Amino acid sequence: MLHYAAADGPPSKDLFEWLGGSLFTFPYKDGTRTVRLKRVLFRSNGIIGRGTIVVRVECNCDHCDGHCDWYGKKLILKLSFPSETRVSEQTFMDRCKALAQGDHAWVLNHLPHIYWTFDVCFQVNTPQANFKKRFKDDYEMRLMRGSIQEELEPLSSLETSKDCAQVFYDVVQCHHWALKYPKILHRDISQGNIMVREKDGEKYGVLNDWDLSSWVNEQRDGPTSKFRTGTKPYMAHEQHSHDWQGPHRFRHDLESLFYVILLLVCLYPSPSAKYTAPMSPAQDFEYEEWHKQDDSFLVAKKSLVINAHAWTPIVFPFFLGFTMWLINLQRALRYGFFALGYHEDFLRLGKQSKSFDQDTLDNHFSYETVVSTMHRFSEEELKTRGSEWQEILLRLQPI
Ligand SMILES: [Zn+2]
Incomplete structure (x- = not known):
């Protein structure tokens, strides 16, 4: 009552x-x-x-x-x-479908x-x-x-770490496409919103649950409370801070994906395994707390991860191949936020500063940096779905 x-x-x-x-x-x-x-x-x-x-x-x-x-x-x-x-x-999916024609049709497997x-x-x-x-x-x-x-199937249905890697990589490609073409920002990347579709014997990562999404051009309007969306353990660290004014940028979603991978590979012996107590003191189980704690705890812990020098996560053996991914992504975030801090100090002192690209932390944490790490897993090439990224990768890779 x-x-x-x-x-x-x-x-x-x-x-x-x-x-x-x-x-x-x-x-x-x-x-x-x-x-x-x-x-x-x-x-x-x-x-x-x-x-x-x-x-x-x-x-x-x-x-x-x-x-x-x-x-x-x-x-x-x-x-x-x-x-x-x-x-x-x-409404968002109708817009995606209208644009997913010809060269873009691949994305339908991921929505x-x-x-x-x-x-x-x-x-x-x-x-x-x-x-x-x-x-x-x-x-x-x-x-x-x-x-x-x-x-759709949950992540826990996957049986190999390479399949997990492909699913995460698929999600990045889908996220980029939705931002660039129908101009939709997902805004709620979490473990539960990354799903798997099995079709003709192949597994596809699906970026699911677009309920909290927004049109990119409507992002900058409205109160800050509308920017603060997401699922706590995976939210970008800035969003836990009361000072944060928005807007929600695509790099915040990419940062969320970093936490999804980090928590999965550090907390679970395999995708289908339940969380269990630490098997050895070396195992890094501090992340378990991330599912229980409040904003002040999470902003502090996530800042510690991002700012750590020579950071190496301790992952379960099943997920060993993700260690390099996480190291690369953390380094990109660290350099990006270092550059942002430097830029803000400059502004605070009233000095003229060159322009700073907030969306990508001045190109330190962009789709390109994320894709250039994630298109390969344990020395093996993953599937790059659209011709656009296939061409970009050819340019990014030394011949
Ligand atoms: Zn019926």
């Missing part, structure tokens, strides 16, 4: 609880459609601004015997509760496939309408947004 009248402020948590049950009916075209709920695959926690639930479902329509458009598809139902004004994942999406607005006299009346602009109206999507 929600006592909005007695509340001191707007509620921080979502007002809606998943009630369960075996069938779920939602608006579909001119009528409704019903799916049978099978298993909860994901429930978010610690994510700012939303609560998401992902459930495996199967279609429960009257003609689901081969005549249904969802027949034979592995389906999930995703429910989230975004603010009314948030652009839907479907989620959304079959249907619906919004349910809440009526007057609900608790949230009453909160809105009482707290006006301090309270964002939310709606229930649902979508039926293709079920």
Whole structure:
């Protein structure tokens, strides 16, 4: 029971609880459609601004015997509760699909496939309408947004470290494409949002969950709170600081990917293994705390990693090939933030300084630096999906 009248402020948590049950009916075209709920695959926690639930479902329509458009598809139902004004994942994916033609078609293997999406607005006299009346602009109206999507496999389904590397590399290529062509910034890179699609015997890394994304040209508007998106252990270190004013840049997402890899390879003996207690005192288990602690802890720990000289992560043997990746990425971040600090000191002293590219930390931490590390894993070339990066790599590599 929600006592909005007695509340001191707007509620921080979502007002809606998943009630369960075996069938779920939602608006579909001119009528409704019903799916049978099978298993909860994901429930978010610690994510700012939303609560998401992902459930495996199967279609429960009257003609689901081969005549249904969802027949034979592995389906999930995703429910989230975004603010009314948030652009839907479907809108972003429609834009991607429109541009993923010809030379760009490869990217479709790396994006989620959304079959249907619906919004349910809440009526007057609900608790949230009453909160809105009482707290006006301090309270964002939310709606229930649902979508039926293709079920993808989690990272834990991967069996070799090279497959993991390919999936991470795929995600970078997809992220770059989305930024450059449809001009979408993902803004929520986390372990749970990197998925795997198996198609014709090949595995593809999928950058999933575009619910917190934004159009690049709308990035610089709006309050700072709107920039501060992401999943805590993986957020870029600057974003944990109260002084941080945004905007969210693509390098913040690349920094998140660095933490996704770091935490995976330092905390798990293999992708499918559960986290276990340290096997030896040498094992670096400080990262376990990253899943539990607050902003001040995380900004301090992440700054320590970025600023460390001669930094070498202690990874599980299964993931040994990632050591060089992490060393290279950390070095790129360290040089970049060193350059940024130097630049800011210059400005503080009122000196004229040359321009500084904030997006790439003056080219120290760019897509090029990340790709030039990640296109190869343990001396083996990974698959570079689009002709654009294939050509760039030819230029970057000494012949
Ligand atoms: Zn059906």
